[in-house]
Amino acid sequence: xxxxxxxxxxxxxxxxxxxxxxxxxxxxxxxxxxxxxxxxxxxxxxxxxxxxxxxxxxxxxxxxxxxxxxxxxxxxxxxxxxxxxxxxxxxxxxxxxxxxxxxxxxxxxxxxxxxxxxxxxxxxxxxxxxxxxxxxxxxxxxxxxxxxxxxxxxxxxxxxxxxxxxxxxxxxxxxxxxxxxxxxxxxxxxxxxxxxxxxxxxxxxxxxxxxxxxxxxxxxxxxxxxxxxxxxxxxxxxxxxxxxxxxxxxxxxxxxxxxxxxxxxx
Amino acid sequence: xxxxxxxxxxxxxxxxxxxxxxxxxxxxxxxxxxxxxxxxxxxxxxxxxxxxxxxxxxxxxxxxxxxxxxxxxxxxxxxxxxxxxxxxxxxxxxxxxxxxxxxxxxxxxxxxxxxxxxxxxxxxxxxxxxxxxxxxxxxxxxxxxxxxxxxxxxxxxxxxxxxxxxxxxxxxxxxxxxxxxxxxxxxxxxxxxxxxxxxxxxxxxxxxxxxxxxxxxxxxxxxxxxxxxxxxxxxxxxxxxxxxxxxxxxxxxxxxxxxxxxxxxxxxxxxxxxxxxxxxxxxxxxxxxxxxxxxxxxxxxxxxxxxxxxxxxxxxxxxxxxxxxxxxxxxxxxxxxxxxxxxxxxxxxxxxxxxxxxxxxxxxxxxxxxxxxxxxxxxxxxxxxxxxxxxxxxxxxxxxxxxxxxxxxx
Numbered sequence: 001x002x003x004x005x006x007x008x009x010x011x012x013x014x015x016x017x018x019x020x021x022x023x024x025x026x027x028x029x030x031x032x033x034x035x036x037x038x039x040x041x042x043x044x045x046x047x048x049x050x051x052x053x054x055x056x057x058x059x060x061x062x063x064x065x066x067x068x069x070x071x072x073x074x075x076x077x078x079x080x081x082x083x084x085x086x087x088x089x090x091x092x093x094x095x096x097x098x099x100x101x102x103x104x105x106x107x108x109x110x111x112x113x114x115x116x117x118x119x120x121x122x123x124x125x126x127x128x129x130x131x132x133x134x135x136x137x138x139x140x141x142x143x144x145x146x147x148x149x150x151x152x153x154x155x156x157x158x159x160x161x162x163x164x165x166x167x168x169x170x171x172x173x174x175x176x177x178x179x180x181x182x183x184x185x186x187x188x189x190x191x192x193x194x195x196x197x198x199x200x201x202x203x204x205x206x207x208x209x210x211x212x213x214x215x216x217x218x219x220x221x222x223x224x225x226x227x228x229x230x231x232x233x234x235x236x237x238x239x240x241x242x243x244x245x246x247x248x249x250x251x252x253x254x255x256x257x258x259x260x261x262x263x264x265x266x
Numbered sequence: 267x268x269x270x271x272x273x274x275x276x277x278x279x280x281x282x283x284x285x286x287x288x289x290x291x292x293x294x295x296x297x298x299x300x301x302x303x304x305x306x307x308x309x310x311x312x313x314x315x316x317x318x319x320x321x322x323x324x325x326x327x328x329x330x331x332x333x334x335x336x337x338x339x340x341x342x343x344x345x346x347x348x349x350x351x352x353x354x355x356x357x358x359x360x361x362x363x364x365x366x367x368x369x370x371x372x373x374x375x376x377x378x379x380x381x382x383x384x385x386x387x388x389x390x391x392x393x394x395x396x397x398x399x400x401x402x403x404x405x406x407x408x409x410x411x412x413x414x415x416x417x418x419x420x421x422x423x424x425x426x427x428x429x430x431x432x433x434x435x436x437x438x439x440x441x442x443x444x445x446x447x448x449x450x451x452x453x454x455x456x457x458x459x460x461x462x463x464x465x466x467x468x469x470x471x472x473x474x475x476x477x478x479x480x481x482x483x484x485x486x487x488x489x490x491x492x493x494x495x496x497x498x499x500x501x502x503x504x505x506x507x508x509x510x511x512x513x514x515x516x517x518x519x520x521x522x523x524x525x526x527x528x529x530x531x532x533x534x535x536x537x538x539x540x541x542x543x544x545x546x547x548x549x550x551x552x553x554x555x556x557x558x559x560x561x562x563x564x565x566x567x568x569x570x571x572x573x574x575x576x577x578x579x580x581x582x583x584x585x586x587x588x589x590x591x592x593x594x595x596x597x598x599x600x601x602x603x604x605x606x607x608x609x610x611x612x613x614x615x616x617x618x619x620x621x622x623x624x625x626x627x628x629x630x631x632x633x634x635x636x637x638x639x640x641x642x643x644x645x646x647x648x649x650x651x652x653x654x655x656x657x658x659x660x661x662x663x664x665x666x667x668x669x670x671x672x673x674x675x676x
Contacts, residue, residue, distance in 0.1 A: 012335040014600055014630050023628025026367065026607025057366060057609050083495050086612065091625050091634040105610050105623065105638070109511050116610065136498030139646040147330075162323035162675055171331055178335050 008095035009174040029055040036111055040080050047075055060115045066102075066127060072117060073104070073133045082106040082115055088130075088140040090148045092174045098123055100150060104130075121150070129155040147172035179206040288316065291657070295324045299404040299661045302671025304645070306664075310657060318652035318660075320645055325675040333635035337601025338364050338440060341632075346434035348639060349673040351396050352389035354425075355615040356673075357438040358382060362519060363611040363622035364440045367604045368576050375568035378442035379521045384455070384558050385428070385437050386520075387551040391462070392421045393616035393668075394548050398469060401541075401665040405482045410472060417465050420458050427451055440602075441577035442570035452559055459552040466545055473541070483538040487663040489651060490535055497650070498643035501618025502547065503667060506540035508533030513614040521561075527554050537666040576602045601630030617641055617668055639673035 031041050031053050037060040041053055048068040054061055064072055076082040087105035094100070097120075104117040121127060129152035130137045141152040142161040149170040152158060160167065168183035169176055185203040186195075193201060225237050247253060291308045294300035303324030309317040329348065333341050345356040365371045399414035422432045427448055429437040437443065473479045489499065494507040504511055512529040514522040530546035532539040571577055578597050579590040606628045612621040618640030625634040644667045652660055 012631055014603075016600065021603070023603050023626075024605045026605045026609070026626075027369070028607075056607060059610065061608075085498055086619065086621055087610065087623060087636060087638040089623070089636045103608075103623070105621070107612075109509065109516070112516055114610065114612075116608075134498070135493075135496045135650070136643055136646065139642065160323075162326040164323070171328060174334075176331075178331060 006095065007175060010177045011174055012178075026056055031055055031060065034060070036113055037115075040076075040113075040115070043080060044072060044075065048072055058114075060113070061118060062115065063118050066119045066121050066125065069104075069117070069119065070128050070130060070133065073130045076106060076115070076117075077133055080108070081110045082108045082113075084109060085130075085134040085136050085140075086114070088137055088144070090144050090150055092148065092172065093120075094123055095174055100148060102127060102144075102150070126151040126153050128153050131155055146170070149173070179208075287311065293660065295321075299400075299665060301400065301664060301669055303675070304664065304669070304671065306648070306652075306660070308652070308657070308660065313656050313658070315652045315655055315657065315660065318649050320648045322645060322671070322674050325671045327676065329676040330635055330637060333632055335631065337630045338604070338632065339601065341635075342438075342440065343434070343436040346436055347672055348637065348676060349393075349615060349617060349620075349641070349670050350433055351670055352393035352616045353431075353433060353435040354385045354389045354437050355393075355613070355620060357436060358386055359611070359613045359615065359620045359622050361438050361440045362613060363609055363624055364604065365571075366611050367607065367609040367624055367626060368440075368573070368602070369605070370441065370571055370573050370576065373571040373573055374442055375566070375571065376521075377446070377562065377565040377567060378569045378571070380558055380562045380565055381443045381447060381569065382438055383520055383522070383525070384555060384562075385425070385435070385443075387554045387558075388421055388424060388455075389435075390551045390616045391548050392418055392425070394544050394551075395421070397544060397616075397668045398541075401662075401668075402473070402479075404661050404665040406478060407473065407476070410469060413465070413469065413472075417462065420461075424451065424454055424458060427454065439570065441573065442568075444569075446567065446569055447562070452562065455555060456559060459555050462552045463549060466548055470545060480538065482659075482662050483536065483541060483666070485536050485538075486655070486659045487537040487540075487651060487666050488535050489647065491533075493647070493650070497647045499618070499647060500640050500643070501614065501616070501668075502540055502543045503618060503640075503644055505529065505531045506543055507535050513612055513619060517612070519611075519613060524561075525554050525557055537662055540666055576604070603628055603630055612638070615640060617670065617673070618644070637673075637676055639676060641667075641669040641671075641673045642676075645669050645674050 032038050034055060037055060040060065041050065041062065044050060044062060048071055049065055050062060051065065052063040084107040085104065086107050089103065091101040091103070099120045099122055101118055101120050106115045106117065108115070127150060129141055131141065131154070139161060141155055142158060144150050145152065145158055146160040146163050147170060159165065163171065167187070169181055185206060186198065188204055189198060189201050224232065226232055243253065289310045291310055293306035293308055295303040295305040300306070303322070305321040305324065307319040307321060308315050327347070329344055332344055336344070342357060342360060345360045346353040348356045362371070365374065395414045395418040399411045399418070402410035402414070425435060425437070426432050428445065428451060429435050431437070489503065489507050491507045491509060494504050494509065499507070500511075508531065510529060510531045513519070515529050527550045530543050530550070532543060570580065572580065574583070574590055574593045576597070578584070578594045583590040584594050604626045606626060608623070608625050610621055610623045612619045619638065620640060621638030623634070623636040623638065624632050627633040647667070648664070651663060655663065
């Protein structure tokens with residue numbers, strides 16, 4: 001029987017794990033241990049439903065419902081002085097629970113505190129854009145769309161940012177292999193030469209670590225190179241002492257016997 | 267109207283000529299002052315920019331995806347390739363994030379912390395010199411370029427003497443530093459920082475009251491305080507808009523709380539103000555480096571944290587204790603398994619707030635690693651900042667924001 005491969009998570013996994021090993025959690029603290037965070041949370045609780053909240057490594061983490069995000073962000077920015085959006089992105093938990101986790105990393109310069117707002121959405125769900133609250137969310141949401149395919153409602157220009165516009169698939173999904181999928185193999189061939197050249201050129205080699213020992217075209221034989229397309233003779237390449245015929249103006253001929261190798265820098 | 271065919275492909279739905287007197291200019295991605303692979307699509311009315319659309323992604327290598335497929339130690343050299351002008355600051359940002367996740371931040375030996383801060387500040391100087399050189403070249407001052415590269419070369423020599431590399435340093439490890447300082451390095455450093463303030467004074471002598479420099483920089487690239495915060499600007503760009511926020515000062519990491527340095531701030535909001543900040547920051551970095559030299563001499567020689575659970579034990583232990591060798595073997599072949607949880611750590615890189623968000627599920631591979639690169643957010647400002655400026659100022663503004671494409675596209 002063929003070995004089972006988890007199609008939903010194609011990323012690299014540990015080849016061996018101790019059966020009895022369980023990684024401990026990062027220590028979490030209760031919100032009441034920090035006065036400023038406790039007040040912030042109290043204010044947020046009066047506005048929306050807070051699913052969970054805790055302090056993880058000196059940062060407040062608030063888990064909310066997806067529909068409340070604009071309300072929470074507006075309140076955080078205008079009333080609670082969290083006026084700097086450091087980061088916004090998603091994490092793919094599709095293999096585990098068929099959900100994405102969206103996180104917003106905020107900073108309050110007046111309070112010197114950092115806070116993270118999180119919520120979960122299902123795969124086909126769109127999120128509300130916070131571009132009208134933080135302008136910096138513009139590119140961050142575009143990048144998220146580019147990498148995960150998560151659509152942000154009310155975004156004014158939701159287009160791929162880093163990948164080409166006609167790229168197929170979303171690269172940061174766990175189900176997307178590291179070296180790219182089938183469409184990625186043909187992307188450049190189709191774009192440069194056209195689909196009709198697929199048979200002649202063949203798919204792009206996308207695994208940069210592969211060395212094909214029979215290949216004489218792609219520099220796979222270091223110090224055993226042969227001219228392009230020729231058969232490998234089995235002998236190491238002899239470059240000899242290369243000298244330009246007739247010499248080069250202003251450059252004296254290199255004589256190996258007169259040269260000296262230094263043991264240390266001058 | 268273009269007629270597309272295979273030889274002349276349709277240029278991404280752009281119509282370069284219109285009936286009104288607006289013109290669309292494609293700037294980059296191979297423009298010499300695009301500082302990498304920035305492509306800007308500018309709509310011009312005469313010489314004034316009406317609309318600017320930055321297009322990035324030409325250097326996208328999927329570093330975040332690679333991180334999910336690498337063990338933590340394996341990923342560290344990859345961080346060099348982000349902000350390749352100051353590679354050590356990326357190494358440190360990542361190492362600090364992992365250390366905080368592991369909970370070993372306070373176990374890093376003092377000498378390692380001192381060497382780290384030395385490298386970070388040296389990198390800040392290298393980065394700022396490079397910024398000044400290329401920015402001045404863009405604006406038209408060729409000689410500054412040569413002078414700055416001369417001094418940068420001395421700083422790069424110091425980096426080379428320490429770690430062997432000039433650009434992609436990988437000079438910091440999770441849990442410490444790989445090497446102690448080589449013999450005579452401190453003396454070389456001292457010579458360098460003795461000379462640096464004079465050199466900075468020379469640059470300022472050439473630029474500060476230079477009429478062309480003033481005309482090209484003053485009141486150009488205005489960025490108000492509200493906009494800077496709203497667009498997520500950080501580092502000198504934010505401080506140039508009058509916000510006194512330096513993570514080294516406000517949320518001190520490593521040994522920055524023991525060091526005496528000032529954070530220059532200006533509320534001029536223009537390119538000239540930011541230029542003055544960069545010059546001042548280099549002086550402050552030299553000041554920090556000077557304080558570190560006696561601190562180094564007093565420190566004990568350990569350079570890697572002794573946490574054999576996560577970081578390979580010192581050589582003597584590996585050679586004498588069986589269990590330490592077993593742990594080392596597991597760490598090398600499988601990688602460390604940090605606790606389950608999330609961490610976001612921001613450090614002050616030469617360009618601004620460099621943040622690493624790591625979501626660990628207890629595996630040797632990070633489940634999700636998001637890099638908050640300052641240049642990414644600075645580039646997104648361009649779409650608003652360039653509107654209303656003249657075409658000639660576009661080059662100044664791009665150069666002044668100090669963007670590096672390795673970090674934007676990741």
